[in-house]
Amino acid sequence: MRILSVNAIVIILSLTVIAQSSKKLSNIPVGASVKVTNGVGDVIIKSWNKQEIEAVYSNGESTPEVKQSGNTITITNSRDYYSDDDAMVVTVPMNANLDIATQGGGISIATMNNGYINAAGMGGDIFISNQTTGMIKLSTAGGGINVFSINGSLSIRSSGGDISVGNIEKNLDIVTSGGEVYAGSVNGSAKITSSGGDIAVGFVKGNAAITTGGGSISLGKAGSTSQLKTGGGEIAVTESWNTLSASSGGGDIYLGQHSGSLDITSGSGDINVTLIGTGKGNSTVKTGYGDIYLSVKSGLSLELQAVKNHSWEYDEDDFGISSFLKAEKVTVDKKTKTVTATYKLGTGENKIKVMTGYGEITIMTK
Numbered sequence: 001m002r003i004l005s006v007n008a009i010v011i012i013l014s015l016t017v018i019a020q021s022s023k024k025l026s027n028i029p030v031g032a033s034v035k036v037t038n039g040v041g042d043v044i045i046k047s048w049n050k051q052e053i054e055a056v057y058s059n060g061e062s063t064p065e066v067k068q069s070g071n072t073i074t075i076t077n078s079r080d081y082y083s084d085d086d087a088m089v090v091t092v093p094m095n096a097n098l099d100i101a102t103q104g105g106g107i108s109i110a111t112m113n114n115g116y117i118n119a120a121g122m123g124g125d126i127f128i129s130n131q132t133t134g135m136i137k138l139s140t141a142g143g144g145i146n147v148f149s150i151n152g153s154l155s156i157r158s159s160g161g162d163i164s165v166g167n168i169e170k171n172l173d174i175v176t177s178g179g180e181v182y183a184g185s186v187n188g189s190a191k192i193t194s195s196g197g198d199i200a201v202g203f204v205k206g207n208a209a210i211t212t213g214g215g216s217i218s219l220g221k222a223g224s225t226s227q228l229k230t231g232g233g234e235i236a237v238t239e240s241w242n243t244l245s246a247s248s249g250g251g252d253i254y255l256g257q258h259s260g261s262l263d264i265t266s267g268s269g270d271i272n273v274t275l276i277g278t279g280k281g282n283s284t285v286k287t288g289y290g291d292i293y294l295s296v297k298s299g300l301s302l303e304l305q306a307v308k309n310h311s312w313e314y315d316e317d318d319f320g321i322s323s324f325l326k327a328e329k330v331t332v333d334k335k336t337k338t339v340t341a342t343y344k345l346g347t348g349e350n351k352i353k354v355m356t357g358y359g360e361i362t363i364m365t366k
Contacts, residue, residue: 042087042105059086301346323363
């Protein structure tokens with residue numbers, strides 16, 4: 001995954017502006033709206049505990065155009081030419097709201113404590129500093145996006161660049177046309193959609209909806225309802241609670257520990273599930289051609305049906321379903337060419353069905 005280097009970030013944030021002149025405004029209202037537009041060059045937003053705004057170009061050849069109308073400050077390119085070798089550097093109050101756009105350069109924003117940040121680039125990278133507060137919306141036509149911890153919600157739209165996100169205090173919403181996505185932790189809900197890149201998330205406290213056209217999905221811990229879908233990649237969840245739905249067109253699916261109802265489907269991959277608790281409603285685990293390994297915590301109340309195709313001649317001593325549990329009954333349906341083994345744990349009040357077309361089924365208790 002492509003992530004902005006630490007050295008690059010330090011250079012951006014510690015840039016020494018050698019300017020002959022700058023535009024300054026004082027007595028900026030708290031929560032003022034600052035709109036910054038540049039041509040091809042980078043935009044660097046610095047912050048300070050002053051109700052003042054300062055705008056310069058990093059090469060010091062000229063100064064940006066700065067206008068104020070009430071609570072709105074507009075900063076634009078004052079030159080009649082575009083330059084990609086020097087940045088527009090704007091220092092704003094930490095409590096300002098930001099609306100930033102550049103046609104080709106990168107965007108770097110220092111720590112803010114505000115209502116919102118809206119930043120749009122046509123291809124350059126976007127970097128948001130640590131401990132920024134507010135509602136943040138970012139978009140790029142192809143550059144990478146690197147966001148540290150956010151005390152608020154984050155929305156990202158990208159046409160293909162890689163995305164790296166730290167800890168998000170509220171909700172996370174990402175749509176990318178193909179880049180890889182990494183997110184640390186989300187204390188609200190998470191909705192992540194990629195046309196084909198891999199997606200990795202450490203923790204989601206709220207509901208999670210994660211979809212990729214063909215990449216893999218990795219989720220460390222899911223605290224609530226989760227819906228995971230990939231066109232063909234693998235899915236791995238270390239720990240999940242509540243209802244979980246996972247679907248892959250052909251990749252393997254692994255659930256380390258799960259408590260709640262399940263709806264798991266793979267076109268041809270293997271499925272490995274460790275069930276430590278049950279939820280309301282029936283559960284289903286199904287693969288077309290792969291093997292299924294199900295480990296069930298002892299003491300659960302469960303009725304388990306294992307169903308397997310037997311298009312070949314049926315062998316009652318070896319029909320592709322194995323378990324240390326004793327089956328209450330085994331039935332063969334010659335019309336549908338399936339064999340079904342039924343197991344009962346406790347009172348059997350919760351039901352789960354595991355099915356494979358041409359793989360093997362193994363059921364364990366621990």
